Amino acid sequence: MLDKSQVVTSLLCEDAYKFSMGQAIFHQFSDYKTTWDFRCRNSDVKFTPEMVEEIRRQVRLFCELRFTEDELAYLDKIRWIKGSYVDFLRLWHARYEDFTIDGNAPCGLRIEASGTWLNTSMYEIPILAIVNEVYFRYAYDSxxxxxxxxxxxxxxxxxxxxxxxxxxxxxxxxxxxxxxxxxxxxxxxxxxxxxxxxxxxxxxxxxxxxxxxxxxxxxxxxxxxxxxxxxxxxxxxxxxxxxxxxxxxxxxxxxxxxxxxxxxxxxxxxxxxxxxxxxxxxxxxxxxxxxxxxxxxxxxxxxxxxxxxxxxxxxxxxxxxxxxxxxxxxxxxxxxxxxxxxxxxxxxxxxDTDVPALNIVMKVVKCNGQDVAKISDIEGKGMCRNADYVDYLNRCIKWRMENEIGRTQLR
Missing domain, CATH: 3.20.140.10 (nicotinate phosphoribosyltransferase)
Structure with missing residues (x-):
C-alpha cells in the first residue's frame, strides 16, 4: 500500500545553517526578496503527474506547521541564537502562496518559490526532502x-x-x-x-x-x-x-x-x-x-x-x-x-541503496529582482537563469584577479 504519511512533521526538520543564516537575514536583510528554482540533474528521472500532485499536498501540509514552544526553547539554548530571532520564529510559517508547483519541466516537475528571503530561505531543505521521499515512494517498493x-x-x-x-x-x-x-x-x-x-x-x-x-x-x-x-x-x-x-x-x-x-x-x-x-x-x-x-x-x-x-x-x-x-x-x-x-x-x-540517488537542488536565482549566480570551483555545480549575468560575473572576477593591486594585504 502506497505510503501517504506526512513527510515533514516539524519545522525543526531543517538544516542548521538555515537558522544560522535566517537569524542574520532577520537582523540585516529582512527586506530582501528572492526567487528560487528547483532542478533535477538526473537525465533519466521523470516525475509523474501523480507525484507532482502528492508533492503539492505535502507542501501544503508543510505550510500548516508552526514551531512549538518546546522546539523554540531548544533553539533558544543554542549559544549563537538570539532571543529576538526566536520571537520571530514564534510567528513564522511557510506560505503556500509563495510556491508554483507544476509539471512544466523536462523532468516533469517545476518548483519555483518567490517572496522574502526570510521565508524562501527556509523552504529549500524541506522541499527537497519532500521531493525525494515522494519520488521513492511512488517509483519503487519503499x-x-x-x-x-x-x-x-x-x-x-x-x-x-x-x-x-x-x-x-x-x-x-x-x-x-x-x-x-x-x-x-x-x-x-x-x-x-x-x-x-x-x-x-x-x-x-x-x-x-x-x-x-x-x-x-x-x-x-x-x-x-x-x-x-x-x-x-x-x-x-x-x-x-x-x-x-x-x-x-x-x-x-x-x-x-x-x-x-x-x-x-x-x-x-x-x-x-x-x-x-x-x-x-x-x-x-x-x-x-x-x-x-x-x-x-x-x-x-x-x-x-x-x-x-x-x-x-x-x-x-x-x-x-x-x-x-x-x-x-x-x-x-x-x-x-x-x-x-x-x-x-x-x-x-x-x-545509499541499490538505486541511484536523486541529484536535485533548489537554488536562489534572483535577489531583489536581479540575477545572482554561483560559479563554483568545478563545471556543473553552478546555477543561474541568465547566461549573460554569469558571463558578467566571470568577467568581474577575471578583472579583479588580474588587475587588482593592494587589496591582498593583511587586514
Missing part, C-alpha cells in the same frame, strides 16, 4: 529500498568499529537528499549509539536540527552559497566580484567569533582568498570545501593560512562534497596531522 539501506548502513557501522575507515570528526549532512525520514533517523540513531565503539572516528552530530534535538547530538551548519550570493550580489551597488567580502563582513557583524565556518567556492576559492585575509581568517574557525579537487583545495587553504602567519593546526578544514568513507579516510590521512579535519557526509549516509 520497504525493499529501506531494507537495502539498512543492510548497507549496518556494514558501514561495522567498518567504523573495526577501523577499516578513519574519519576523525564527522557529521551526517543528508537531509536534502535522504531516502526518507525513517532512513535518516535510523542513520543518526545508529551512529550515535555506536560512536563509543568506533576505532578512529567520532560522530559529532547532524545538520538536521530535529534529529539533533531528538538524539542529543550537535546541530551542525554555518552558511550556504545563498548567503554569499544574496548578501554579496543582492545589493545592486555592489561589484559581485566582492561578494565574499560583503558576506563575511555581515556574518562577523552578526556572530563575531561564534559560528564561523566560511564557505569558499561560491565565486571560486581563488577569489574568496582575496578577501579571506588576516582579520577574517583569524575570526573564522575554519573553512568548508564543496566543489573541486578536495586535496588541491586543502593544500591551497593550508598555504594561505601559513602565508598569513596563522598556524593551520588551529583551524578546521570541513569537507562536504560527495563524500563516502573511503574518500573521507584518504582526506583524513592527508591532512589530519597538519590541521583540524572534519567531514559532513550526506547521501552516502542517508540514501
Amino acid at each position: 520497504d525493499e529500498l529501506f531494507g537495502q539501506f539498512e543492510r548497507k548502513l549496518s556494514k558501514k557501522i561495522g567498518a567504523l568499529c573495526d577501523g577499516s575507515f578513519r574519519l576523525g570528526n564527522f557529521s551526517e549532512f543528508g537531509l536534502r537528499r535522504r531516502l526518507s525520514a525513517r532512513a535518516q533517523e535510523l542513520a543518526v540513531s545508529m551512529l550515535r549509539d555506536n560512536d563509543s565503539r568506533f576505532a578512529e572516528s567520532h560522530f559529532v552530530g547532524t545538520s538536521n536540527v530535529e534529529l539533533a534535538r531528538k538524539y542529543g547530538v550537535t546541530p551542525v551548519g554555518t552558511m550556504a552559497h545563498e548567503w554569499i550570493m544574496c548578501a554579496g550580489q543582492g545589493n545592486h551597488k555592489h561589484n559581485p566580484a566582492y561578494s565574499n567580502w560583503y558576506a563575511l563582513d555581515a556574518w562577523v557583524k552578526e556572530y563575531g567569533i561564534l559560528n564561523g565556518t566560511a564557505l569558499t567556492d561560491t565565486i571560486t576559492t581563488d577569489c574568496f582568498l582575496r578577501d579571506f585575509q588576516l582579520t577574517y581568517a583569524t575570526l573564522f574557525s575554519g573553512v568548508r570545501h564543496d566543489s573541486g579537487d578536495p586535496f588541491v583545495w586543502g593544500e591551497k587553504m593550508l598555504r594561505h593560512y601559513e602565508k598569513l602567519g596563522i598556524d593551520p593546526i588551529t583551524k578546521t578544514l570541513l569537507f562536504s562534497d560527495s563524500l563516502d568513507f573511503g574518500r573521507a579516510t584518504a582526506l583524513h590521512d592527508k591532512f589530519s596531522s597538519r590541521c583540524r579535519v572534519a567531514f559532513g557526509i550526506g547521501t552516502f549516509l542517508s540514501n
Whole structure:
C-alpha cells in the first residue's frame, strides 16, 4: 500500500545553517526578496503527474506547521541564537502562496518559490526532502529500498568499529537528499549509539536540527552559497566580484567569533582568498570545501593560512562534497596531522541503496529582482537563469584577479 504519511512533521526538520543564516537575514536583510528554482540533474528521472500532485499536498501540509514552544526553547539554548530571532520564529510559517508547483519541466516537475528571503530561505531543505521521499515512494517498493539501506548502513557501522575507515570528526549532512525520514533517523540513531565503539572516528552530530534535538547530538551548519550570493550580489551597488567580502563582513557583524565556518567556492576559492585575509581568517574557525579537487583545495587553504602567519593546526578544514568513507579516510590521512579535519557526509549516509540517488537542488536565482549566480570551483555545480549575468560575473572576477593591486594585504 502506497505510503501517504506526512513527510515533514516539524519545522525543526531543517538544516542548521538555515537558522544560522535566517537569524542574520532577520537582523540585516529582512527586506530582501528572492526567487528560487528547483532542478533535477538526473537525465533519466521523470516525475509523474501523480507525484507532482502528492508533492503539492505535502507542501501544503508543510505550510500548516508552526514551531512549538518546546522546539523554540531548544533553539533558544543554542549559544549563537538570539532571543529576538526566536520571537520571530514564534510567528513564522511557510506560505503556500509563495510556491508554483507544476509539471512544466523536462523532468516533469517545476518548483519555483518567490517572496522574502526570510521565508524562501527556509523552504529549500524541506522541499527537497519532500521531493525525494515522494519520488521513492511512488517509483519503487519503499520497504525493499529501506531494507537495502539498512543492510548497507549496518556494514558501514561495522567498518567504523573495526577501523577499516578513519574519519576523525564527522557529521551526517543528508537531509536534502535522504531516502526518507525513517532512513535518516535510523542513520543518526545508529551512529550515535555506536560512536563509543568506533576505532578512529567520532560522530559529532547532524545538520538536521530535529534529529539533533531528538538524539542529543550537535546541530551542525554555518552558511550556504545563498548567503554569499544574496548578501554579496543582492545589493545592486555592489561589484559581485566582492561578494565574499560583503558576506563575511555581515556574518562577523552578526556572530563575531561564534559560528564561523566560511564557505569558499561560491565565486571560486581563488577569489574568496582575496578577501579571506588576516582579520577574517583569524575570526573564522575554519573553512568548508564543496566543489573541486578536495586535496588541491586543502593544500591551497593550508598555504594561505601559513602565508598569513596563522598556524593551520588551529583551524578546521570541513569537507562536504560527495563524500563516502573511503574518500573521507584518504582526506583524513592527508591532512589530519597538519590541521583540524572534519567531514559532513550526506547521501552516502542517508540514501545509499541499490538505486541511484536523486541529484536535485533548489537554488536562489534572483535577489531583489536581479540575477545572482554561483560559479563554483568545478563545471556543473553552478546555477543561474541568465547566461549573460554569469558571463558578467566571470568577467568581474577575471578583472579583479588580474588587475587588482593592494587589496591582498593583511587586514
